[in-house]
Amino acid sequence: MGKFIALALGLLASILGSAFTGLAMGAWVFQHTGSATQYAVTLVINLLPGIVFGPLAGVLVDRWNRRTILMVSELVSAATVLALVLLYDAGVLATWHIFLVVGVQSLVRAMQLPALSSVVVLLAPKDQVARANGFVMLAQALGNTVGFAAGGVLLVAIRLDGVLLVDFATFLVNVAIIALVRIPRPPRSETAAAAESGGLFAELRVGWQVLGTRRALRALLAFSAALNLSLGFADAMLTPLVLSFASAAALGLVVASMGVGAIGGSSALAAWGGPRRRVVGLAGFALPLGLFLCVGAFRPSVPLIIVAALGFTFCFTITDGTTRNILQLEVEPDVQGRVFATYNVVSGAALAVAYVLAGPVADKVFEPMLRPGGSLADSVGAVIGVGPGRGMAFLMLVIGAAMLVTAVVAFVRPSIRALPDRPVRARPEPENGEETGATSEARAGRAAE
Template sequence: MFSVGLLTSVLGSAFTSLAMGVWVFHDTGSATQYSLTLLMSLLPGVIFGPLAGALVDRWSRRALLIVSEVASAVPVLVLALLHSASALQPWHVFVFVGIQSLIRAVQLPALSASIVLLAPPEQVARANGVVMLAHALGNTVGFAAGGVLYLLIDLNGVLSVDFATFVFNTVILAFIRIPRPPRSEAGQTPSGGLIAEIRAGWRIVATRNTLVTILLFSAALNVSLGYADAVLTPLVLSFASAASLGIVIACMGVGAVAGSLALATWGGPRRRIIGLAGFAIPLGLFLCLGALRPSISLIMVAAFGFTFCFTIVDGTSRNILQVEVEPDIQGRVFATYNMVGGLVLASSYLMAGPVADRLFEPLLLADGPLAGSVGSVIGVGPGRGMAMLMLVIGVVMLITAVVASRQASLRGLPDRPIRKAAQPVSESVPAAAPSNMVGS
């Protein structure tokens, strides 16, 4: 039930995200206004992240998830009413996506920190895969369906569907029991209120070598994701059509879905260092592959492989945090993890364009300084500088993976727990308690 409600809510949000962006662009005709929509969907949540993590650890995670669904539904209803009255303006959309960003800042760490309370240790990795599958389907099926729905039932219809998904998931959450985590020594509430709890969360992350290493490794991973994401569209369009770009983006979505399915069924490598550094190596190689030639076939393979490996690495990272960190402080740890990832992504998005246009593109023009050397391998002309940037990112990712594989704090991680075969139950031994996935 939990996963069904999550998938329904994620799909509804994906419908609205796509429709909002399309409406803003159609109404203003401005790419800048559209970009501002993307920025507002990211930045408020990044800023609010530390406080959100403290709230997740302080309050009931089930209550927070329910409140976040209700708080998400209200702005959707307001937008629908404004649109019906022909009063909807772009700034309304900016406020809406900003509010949604703040809500996600609470919702995502609450969700991540709840998984370890709902699933036994040997099933946490698979449970992560199910959650990531819901988000992957939202980013593929949800966006594609959102475009179709926008054409068929207009913005008001899409908003109505999204509102219904929030109501549906709220009803499901009302029947899910998420137990409160036991209070650990690390989670003892310091004097000083929320500010002291936020500082305590930062201290917890900063004083544990494993958490610092995973945080730095994930930040490096998000740099590669941000640059690859920002460069991919202009790189493909420099030699191919918009239809080809759509195929490449679809391959990225399929790769994310396949990676999530693999985690949900397999759980990822038993040795966690393989799930981190081991899968980061082919991730870097796929980036390099997509840069070698202006070939849609190569980029399709690279796009699929990149998102598949990225999903495995990200899922493994989250599994480590869920299993190795005390449950009552996971809200702050995940909020920190998400905030750093969001900051890195935002900076990558902002820097990728100028770095590609002003630094790398001139190097591989027909008369560029590297046309006779690097250009003889990956080609010269428009777009090949961006390909070189992607190649550099791939090499940096390979170096990062090798460095990570040699870190004692990661190599010393215990193997992922595996599900034990069922054993006959003696009459003198009580049977196991039922799962707490559903309850009052």
């Protein structure tokens, strides 16, 4: 576990630096173009290349040495950041340079994230995998909160080139830590051997085959896609909903509460490991997700939304960590790169669809219904209010209800209820890490107890 904690500390340094840069680059684009559309393009480029490249990235992760992938990913990111510093200092930095760097880093993350997810089960004992995921998610939560907050301060204090140099230094720190951590190669499984004999296209299909042909994992993927679709709508609606009745300062408090919730959820996972019963970690924590969305939308109240946002992100972190823990322990380690890449593609696609649909659905359908004189003004409007933003609030209520239904369906599905309990007793682990989380081995270990 010590090796993994060292790796997590290096990851934290890298994520913090990337958070500084992410905020700074987005701010630079908006300040120099004055265009919200250009800023939105930055967000799309940050997401889309990784989704497209994801399946191939998973194949490469399983083929190549994972430590090499993590080190090269950090070095490529460092090189792109250093290039921006040189362009900025030369006075020739342009918007398209930012777009190019954001796109390259999106491709790098498509390699890095499945590699990191598959490394967890190679370095942490089986009974500590859930806690190890908590450490990874805590690093990400700290980056998305402390990192973004500090990024704004640093941008003012040391300008864009200074922020980029800080990020460059964090990449080098992480590379040094990765170089000192030995990551064992996973044992070869029949699934991987069969795919490799069929060529590249057969390997590309492995992630889909594993998730699509194993009943429990198929149900898990559908559950996660449904949650991410709802999450995308909620994420897209949060800012305009708050600003429809409150100030930008109030929005800052809401966003900060989300960060606190994510840190709390990941800290709980790191210390506790999550519920022993997998169905509780999934459906049990999805139930309050829907309830918190409904609570936040019920009244135009900043304190109410702050409580809802904090509770929502806390519960979502537990659910997401449980999902990843299941994949790490129930999938053969030498195909986890492809499986996690496929899982990330499905999750990212669900979010992207929600981002695209949320605005038009809110503006064209829900907002008109809850304007004064609208079709639902005298019914739904009598409960949640009428006027600007209340249509978006009603959309949030619908999303919350959808999450509740998703959670109930997951609770009653035999395939999800049959998922084995999380390991809680320490068992001897071989030094080379070859005993990992394949389903048959995990079940054999539990039976032996």
